[in-house]
Amino acid sequence: MTRQAYSFVRTFAPQPPRELCVDRHYLLCASAGALRLEAQGQAWLLPPARAALIEAGRAITVSMPQAATTASVLFDPAFAPPPLAPLTVFDLTPLARALVAECGGWGESEEPLNPYAEALFAALAAVAWRLAEHPSPVVVPAGRTPLLRRALALTERRLAEQVRFEDIAGEIGLAPRSLARRFEDETGLTWRAVLRRMRIMRAVEELAAGDMPVTKIAFAVGYTSLSAFNAAFRELTGRSPTEYRASFRP
Structure with a gap:
């Protein structure tokens, strides 16, 4: 059984559009470069210092017009509640950035989180879910x-x-x-x-x-x-x- 929440950092070369769908709530943060995200007939841009909150089981399209580095945090749906929207892009506050960085010490594993890590991920979820109530206006329609x-x-x-x-x-x-x-x-x-x-x-x-x-x-x-x-x-x-x-x- 994979732990309640975990984090990882990856660097990607430019990539054409591809579909992404995971069985956990997905907090995707950009630290370098920019990503394009598309879902439900709209397209968002994810530059550095921004994050996307994606509901578990929701398919989105991701493309990378330039090289990008991302920090991802995945939450088991039993650990964190469903987001208010299937996909939301929003600004990260200094507190949210610090929590994302601190959670980076816990990757995917069969071992459960220790009490300190569990409290960290719970705090990050609370902050991210609140920030998602104020989405970024940099969105364009993708067309139906x-x-x-x-x-x-x-x-x-x-x-x-x-x-x-x-x-x-x-x-x-x-x-x-x-x-x-x-x-x-x-x-x-x-x-x-x-x-x-x-x-x-x-x-x-x-x-x-x-x-x-x-x-x-x-x-x-x-x-x-x-x-x-x-x-x-x-x-x-x-x-x-x-x-x-x-x-x-x-």
């Missing part, structure tokens, strides 16, 4: 139908360009009005709102990848004005790009 997923993929491939909605609609064979309705019906957002979120998500990936200047990142994701980029970034994340990058490095 093949047609909308194609429109989203075309949009994402052209983030650095001055992409036009009419061109996307034309390439997938729909009138702009029809595609606009599909966006509203499937995502609850306009195409332009989705484009803005995609650009900010790509910017977060670049911020996590290294030390590229913020101005270059702004231009690389399709903004022609640094002030417009900063305003859009702050509107979605509540921080400036520089502040967001600083939060990766405790």
